[in-house]
Every structure is written in structure tokens, then in C-alpha cells.
Amino acid sequence: LPYVPHVPPTALLGRVTATTFALERPRCVFDGHADASDAVWLAVAFANASAAFRNPLSRADVPPYKQLPTAGSYMTLETAAAAYSCSAPSPPVLRVGGDTACRDQGRQDPCNGPLPSPGPYRVKFLLMGCGGPKAETRWSEPILLR
């Protein structure tokens, strides 16, 4: 998919902090490619590890948040594809790193935990269906935290 994720251009003071950053919500990007049961994930990788990132073949292979220091990437923000459709009313930004509770509990669920270092990071959206990845956006420009 030709969409490039990016930090929202509007002047939000908190769009990039020391451990979080915001992304503009991709609207209408996955329409036409997604079924009702598909999920859209956000892959986050260190900028120098993004080239080595391989899309997971199924939901069980999704790299969790804990793997970020070792594998250099993880996936989070699992959302139903319908939330990104044209008709869905939703807040215009996504916040990456805003969930401090899941970091401590070490749950296996997708965890949107705070980022451990300033990065820089690159992100892309990945549309996952039952049979594996169906579509992906392009990698973003490197995002450097404070």
C-alpha cells in the first residue's frame, strides 16, 4: 500500500515525548483490502532494524513488546480493520507508547508500552488476516524521540 505513516503535522505539544509518539490515524487506507475479521497491527522497529523486519506469518508469530530490546522490533496496537475505515468516527491520532500498565505485568497480549530509548524508530501498518499478512503500508521516516 502506498501510504506512509507519519507523525501528525498539527502542532500538538505532546506528539513526540521521551517515550511516546503520536501517529496520524490512517483513514480509508485499508478499505477494499480488509475483511471484517482482519486486524491492523503497527510494526515498530529501530530505524536500522527495519530492513531486517520480516512480516509474521500468523498471529502466533507476532513479535511481542518484550522483544524490542533483543529483536529490534515488535508489533502492537492490534485494531479491527473497521476502525480505520472511511466511515468510522475516531480520534485523529494514535498514541504509541501510552500504556504503562502492560509493561509491568508482562502480559503476552499486544502491549503498547513506552519506548525504552529515543530511537530513531520506523513504523508501518500491517493488515493481518486469518491466513497471514494481507497488506502493508510503507515504512515511515525515522522518528526520533526527545
Next chain:
Amino acid sequence: MAKSDDCVHILQGLLVFGNVVIGMCGIALTAECIYFVSSSHGLSPLLKATEDIDINAAAWIGIFVGLALFALSILGIIGVIKASRTLLLVYIILMLITFAFEMASCITAATHQDSLTPELFLKQMLESYQKSEPANNSDNEVTKTWDELMLQNHCCGVQGPSDWQEYTSTFRLTHSDADYPWPRMCCVLNAQRIPVNLDGCKLGVPGYYNSNGCYNAISGPVSTHAWGVAWFGFAILCWTFCVLLGTMFYWSGIEY
């Protein structure tokens, strides 16, 4: 003889009038300095914590100088009316001493305006705000003062909420950046002191957080008061100087 008697009487009248004015100004100075020391719009914890003792010291000196001026003015009135050389000599000496103290206090208050820079308050805020194990009571006071300040004036930080992002602080040690990019008090709060939109506040969406810095709210009242103390003191000193000159002239004219 009648003419010089008249002159003497006029001089006496002028001196009594001058002393009455000094007495009233002394009371006013005492009142103003007491007000400055006790209230300062609730900012005195911040001033005390900056360990800038000089403005407070100037105010305290002002209190005692005001009382001394009042007492000396009464002494002066009695001395002039009785035409007593000793009383007037005592009056002149004590008045000169008080004059010197008040001069020092005014100069201190006037010159220390420049020390109240934003950096001073920024440093204090970053060090003391939300200290989890407050070493002394003043850190608690600083936190409470800042919370009230940010709540009442709808402001955040000294220059803005970015103070909390750009500088390391004691607050950052206990509050994670993801949950608290800036303190909760910087968010727009409803009547129950709960943020109206917490996610909006964390993201910095205009309307859900206070984007102005608090420096104007701090420096305004303090500056006004300090200038008041300084310039009122200078005005009193000018008047006192004239009355002193008149008293010395009168004293030298009194026959033993």
C-alpha cells in the same frame, strides 16, 4: 524681636507638621511591609525557597524602620515644642541612623528585582516540585504553591509545559513520561479537579491543557510589591531629609 519670634514659630510649625507626616508615613511603611511579608499573594513559599533572603530582609527592615520613624516623629514634635536641645540632638542622631537603615533597605529592594529571573524559579520548580520524600517542609510548600498557581492562573511550568519535557526534574523520577508528560495540574480540570480529557491533555491538544507559562503570574505581584517598598521608602527618605535639615537649623538657633 516679634519678627524673629514669628519666624521661630513658623519654623516650629513647619517642623511639627513635617514630623507628623513622617509619623504617618512610618505607619504606612510598616503596614505595607507587613502586608508584603505576610501575603505576597501566597507566593512567599516560592520566595523563601529560592533562598533569596534579601527581598524579605528589606521588608523586615522596613517594618522596624517604619515603627522607628513613628516613635522618632513623636520625639521630634515634643522636642520642637519644648525647644529642648538635648531632645532634638537625640532626635537628630537617631533619625540619621534610621535614615541609613532605610536607605540600605530601599537599595536592596530596588536592586534585587533582577534576581527574580525565570531561571531561578525554573530551577526551584524542577528540583522541589513533587519531591516524594521531602527533605523539609519547604518542598511540600513549593509543591502546594505550584499546584495552586497552575490551577488558579491556568498556566503550566515557568515558561510552558515544555519545561517538563526539556529538563530533567524530580517530578520525572516518580512520574513516567508516558503517563505524565507534564503534571496533572497542567490539564484543564473540571470542578472535581479531574482532567476534562486526559488523553487530549497528554497529547497536548489545544484546549485540554494549559499552554502558558506561569512566570508572568509569579513575577507580577512580587515585582509590584518590591517596587512599592523601594519607592515609598525613597519618598519618605526625601521628606525626612528635608525635615532633618530644618531641625538642625532650628537646633542650632536655640539658645542654651
